[in-house]
Amino acid sequence: MKKRFSFFLVLLLALSTFLAACGGGKDNNNAQGGQGGEKPAEKKEQVLNLLESQEIPSLDSALATDQVSFIVLNNVMEGLYRLGKDNKPVPGIAESYEVSQDGKTYTFKLRKDAKWSNGDPVTAHDFEFAWKRVLDPKTKSEYAYIMYDIKNAEEANTGKVPLDQVGVKALDDYTLKVELKNPVPYFVGLTAFGTFMPQNEKFVKAQGDKYGLEANTTLYNGPFVLSEWKHEQGWVYTKNPNYWDKDNVKLEKVNVKVVKDTATAVNLYETKQADRVGLTAEFVDKYKNDKNFHTKLDPSLYWLRMNTKKEPLNNVNARKAIAMAIDTQAMVDTLLNNGSIPAKFTVPKDFVTGPDGKDFRDVNGDLVNYNPDEAKKLWEQAKKELGKDKFTLELLNYDTDSAKKIGEYVKAQLEQNLPGLTINIKQQPFAQKLKLESNMQYDLSFSGWGPDYQDPMTFLQLWTSTSPHNETGWSNPEYDKLIKDAQTTLANDQQARWDAMLKAEKIVFEGMPIAPLYQRGAAYLQREYVKDFVTHTFGADYSLKWAYVE
Template structure:
């Protein structure tokens, strides 16, 4: 998922911090029932929410919030296990050939009191693949029959393989058997939408707290753009008795030291740390670390002649020390990345981690980088270049970007780089429009399979966003998507990663880790390795 994110939801790519406060109940007499203590969780994030329209959302922060204020057929629980959502997991029927899924919906309501029906899923999915919507995430529905043809204008939306048998029964037909389809249904683009409400809001849908409906554990009750937003327990939620938090308050805080000060003052229950604070707190009993599956990398805009040259791209990839970034700047459990598909994340049919197949690519080597750079400059007929590096504007990632810019400038003679930090929404827009030279970017997985990283860089992908084109790569990805044999499919993906990394189509920087402090009073926050970064349905804050 895009930059989530990151995230989503979100440290290093989307650093997050979480805070808590408790309300005091009024005393009751012995004859009155004791009231539940109000539980408030306060969070900070480094980014605004770009959009709450699940058909158009692309970033981690939006997906994190959507994951908590809305609910699809199923949702993710502890350990990323699929659990009940609007549909009942144990009642889901799957045909013998794995192509047809029948979901049975429970009685559930939208926040305006209207029932959530099978038609809400049909409408939402059709809207997401309708070319008029121009959804960048339409591709994640291509598993559903005819979705890709509809998005490409070859079929009408009513030919999508999703049908409401009745208000409580949804039938889905797939293009091919997809073993992780239940996990896909937990993703943001698969959320339902109420057609009458969406159409009544027009182009304002999902842009304000009151221009969307909610069917999840919380509602977005207040949204002060670029400043703060608040989630409030949804009393219309079917499983409201499980939800213990009364509200979750987010404030946008881009500076790590400011967030740490809030924690020190007792206003924050969870704060993400960077290297400046890790050494100070690493022996604190409230200190924790966690490796996730988010990849941080450089996009090279290959519309530029400079980055069309594979020697230039490889020189950039070899010329900076990724180990120094993870140890000296981040120091939060992140690990250097010399590959596209993260480590310690998914295993293949042979039981091996994906990284065991390809190992590392393009490891730090200044001498080789300088050799390639010199050859490239001759080929390009130019000896000096001035570039802008598009970057995030939070403290940690700005430091990392500035360090890398310095290393590239030092190690590649004739290169001058200016770091251009941008607010999250502006950065996303510039990447989408290819209005940059090269970009400090990131991607978090949408489902538990290597394809969620690999198909991002095919020529037709909306998230390619750098004009990378390689027919061999496209063919390998296509072959993998059509292959029914699990091991052959896996092998195609292994080969595809080798193609893009051998020519440095991207420059991976690190696999994100999270280092944070969390108060003992906070329990039950579930972190996910794909989809929305965090679930707060089961969280408590009793202090």
């Protein structure tokens, strides 16, 4: 259910990655000689400089909801498990676990050498405190629902039972017991996600409302710490000397600068200051034959979110007209030109297969298509039903140059294909845009979502009536029941669960609270000496733990 996107933060995983040590005079190479008088290989400084397109909204894992925050949390914090190089969960603070025969009780054994950045031991109590803090109604965590598979989690979060009845308990300092309502096949991987990170109770309570808002009001237990955080400018990761696996962390320092302009990032690459840079459409043709050029398709989706409480979006025919009026093929071919594909669905292609081995997308196929003639008919019908001939809608958008182009394209398509519709664009900084969406203070919103775990539910749960990330006002009782059944009564029948999710996705397109635009591709340049920069297809976008400069 991941993170509302900072648009094109990811022109792959941040706008670019560049190396401080690639300039002259920075090499630690003082030795001479060697066999045959050969000069030894240069030793590069283990320093990277990265670019992100937006500020970090929060490093409080109980409150974080966005892509940037989860990326940073993944690199400065560590849960019971973390995602490894192959996107499979590998031990983090937990050394191992046992699961009961019915699949509903997990017992995690924690390592005894894990410490917080202030030297305190990381214990099972830190996990119990953090998870129950997420579920505490007073915290108002938007992501609390991601824990609803835990026994009594939803009931506690909605105030029906006390927190001490939640199925999370520290049996001792290094043993954590977790009881689930139903078997969850992806649960171990889910513990790698940001919302499941531990928190040091004493430190959190001492910081109060300031926790997670500054580098020095956050405590870390991951591969890196934030040694500096200048709001709206950037931050600095420094290797954590207290991290239990510090011997396998090669980078000493990672400087991150907030940069919203792709041309600036490309210029850094051109001047040999940048080692990794995402490319927007205007740069792809120039670099597509470069040896360091790469493209990839990932399971992240972008769409227009529609506020169904606003006229004319309270009319299903108007919503369907909008979804059919945008030529998404032309959008990905011309505006993006980076391997993205049109999205005609809400569960991405090449993401997950069912019990029969078939891709979810292959089974359900395309659920909406560009059809300007049909869009116009539906639009005229909507206008007749609403008794008006002209409408003006505001399109809430990110404040990056790339997002501006998408917004202008959407505006042109809708105004051209839907007579009487006027679109005004409102660009906002990332954090402010999230706030406006959460409060449903928008008409249309250009938004994105990437998966938190490898299951269709990470997308489908978004559109339930109770999802805090629905933010459209749309609800459907049949849809809610299908999702609820897939999470509970059908949990042990994989085919029936799969069929319920397939049916649920089709219901979304009967109500059309969103207009899908594209599944994200990425075109980028990366110099060959940046190694093991591990990207993930779900959860946080990347891990720096194994990265190094060759």
